[in-house]
Amino acid sequence: MPETNSIVDIRATVVQIRRISTAVTIITLDCPAIAVTAKPGNFVNVKVNDTTLPLLRRPFSIHNVRGSLIDIMVKSIGPGTTLFCDRAPGSTVMVLGPLGNSFDIAGKEFDTAILLSGGIGTAPMLFLEKTLAAKGKKVINLIGGQSKEDILAGELSNCRFATDDGSAGFRGNVVELLHSELAALKKEGRPKVFACGPNAMLKAVARYCHEQQLAAEVSLESVMGCGIGICYGCSVEVKSPDGGLRTILLCREGPVIDAKLLAV
Ligand SMILES: Cc1cc2nc3c(=O)[nH]c(=O)nc-3n(C[C@H](O)[C@H](O)[C@H](O)COP(=O)(O)OP(=O)(O)OC[C@H]3O[C@@H](n4cnc5c(N)ncnc54)[C@H](O)[C@@H]3O)c2cc1C
Incomplete structure (x- = not known):
């Protein structure tokens, strides 16, 4: 924070x-x-x-x-x-x-950053990519959309695309694209996933990363009012350590959370 x-x-x-x-x-x-x-x-x-x-x-x-x-x-x-x-x-x-808080990129526990985004969720990825590259991390962008018009790659580098209709890149969703790329990515070094997109996509990312024991952070979306923890408009439920659920204010404890906290 x-x-x-x-x-x-x-x-x-x-x-x-x-x-x-x-x-x-x-x-x-x-x-x-x-x-x-x-x-x-x-x-x-x-x-x-x-x-x-x-x-x-x-x-x-x-x-x-x-x-x-x-x-x-x-x-x-x-x-x-x-x-x-x-x-x-x-x-x-x-x-x-x-x-809000920021992606945790300080750790030495990964060599390759997999920036996984969908639709307007690609928005934070350029700043993240540039900051990671300045730290000497390898970066790959996996970007998803319904069709090629939804892919917002812009100035991002090393991009692979997934579209539902197959109009650009891999035909399928971005989690399936991650699955198809993962073995090759693991050979290049220890990966960590940084994801942003629709919450349904992020739940699928969290589930997949949990199954594959991949470190992952997701940047969630919610309707938000003040942005500083006063209005409680951005309350979301996440997993608590006891296995139950707890409520966080996304504007202060998020928008980035460990993917393990998403109920999977
Ligand atoms: C932390 C955070 C970062 C964001 N970053 C970006 C960004 O970089 N670029 C960008 O274009 N948008 C981003 N958004 C979403 C953006 O804030 C909303 O699209 C915007 O507030 C909608 O305002 P509006 O008046 O145009 O539409 P509204 O009339 O407020 O909403 C239109 C429709 O979208 C729904 N909606 C509104 N806000 C959200 C939301 N946050 N998540 C899901 N559905 C919503 C409403 O329920 C309604 O159905 C972000 C949201 C959050 C919480």
Whole structure:
């Protein structure tokens, strides 16, 4: 979890808007105070306009950090995301962050990082890949979608794709792709999986990694209000050590959790 005193709420200028598909836009914000302390897996909570509609901020993963700039990859699915993607360069938004915990990449227990993502879950992977590469870790991206239009590989390297309709790469889901690649990946060194995508996909990832005794972390999604543990909007149930279930606030104890904590 980031130091709470490193969290700032700042008015950030929209520097650039790049539409990369019909529904997905990369928004670049000038946020020096957030860029300097951000870690892969962290997110920001953005007030997408200055009116009360929508009232609540919207959470987004940090897609990339470039000096004082942060990139956010946004899929338009409703009013908040559409308003955000329609912001003009030069306009400003309030940005709270960096929030949440981060992927655990410090350990020496793995040599190869398998970055496994589905749909807009690919958003945090570029920042994660760059940080892992700077630490000398080998990285492979396994990216899934319903069809090739859902694959958001962008600047990621060493990518393999899985699509349900077979329009790009492997025909099947991304967990099946992991299964088909795993033996070869294990020969290259000890793997660890870092996953982000729809929660149903993450449960399947957690189940598979549990069966294969693979170290894995998953970045979960939930509807979220404040992003700082006040509203309790992002309560999710995870496994507790006694085998039962316990509730965590995803904005503070997540969004990244050990895959073992997902009820499998
Ligand atoms: C930690 C975190 C990181 C995120 N990172 C990104 C990101 O990098 N890029 C991105 O595009 N989106 C991301 N999201 C999801 C994003 O916050 C939502 O898509 C956004 O809040 C929707 O706002 P809206 O007003 O457009 O749609 P709304 O009208 O609020 O929602 C539209 C529909 O989507 C559902 N929905 C809303 N939020 C979520 C959610 N979090 N999970 C599942 N369903 C939801 C609603 O129930 C509704 O059915 C992230 C969410 C979390 C919790």
